[in-house]
Amino acid sequence: TKRTGPDLARVGGKYNEQGHRAHFRNPADLVPGSIMPPFPWLADNPEELKAIVAYMQTLGRAKNWRPDNDYEK
Numbered sequence: 001t002k003r004t005g006p007d008l009a010r011v012g013g014k015y016n017e018q019g020h021r022a023h024f025r026n027p028a029d030l031v032p033g034s035i036m037p038p039f040p041w042l043a044d045n046p047e048e049l050k051a052i053v054a055y056m057q058t059l060g061r062a063k064n065w066r067p068d069n070d071y072e073k
Contacts, residue, residue, distance in 0.1 A: 005036070012059040020053040 015023070022029060025043040027036040042049045 008056070008059050010059065012057045015056075017053050017057070020056050021049060024049065024052070 019030070021043065023031075023036075024039045026038045026040075027034040028038075042052060
């Protein structure tokens with residue numbers, strides 16, 4: 001099957017909470033040409049957005065994909 005979206009398996013350690021929030025509000029602000037639609041209703045619901053961001057930050061954390069953690073600096 002064709003994958004429509006990006007592989008989220010390692011996104012957990014790639015972006016901080018603010019980055020995830022900004023991406024859900026308007027993906028094109030962070031990734032020019034992104035085809036992901038904005039999710040402003042999530043950004044306007046602090047509890048739901050916090051839960052989704054917390055989940056996103058767990059993805060890929062069980063494996064040390066990049067040992068030097070250069071993406072967190």
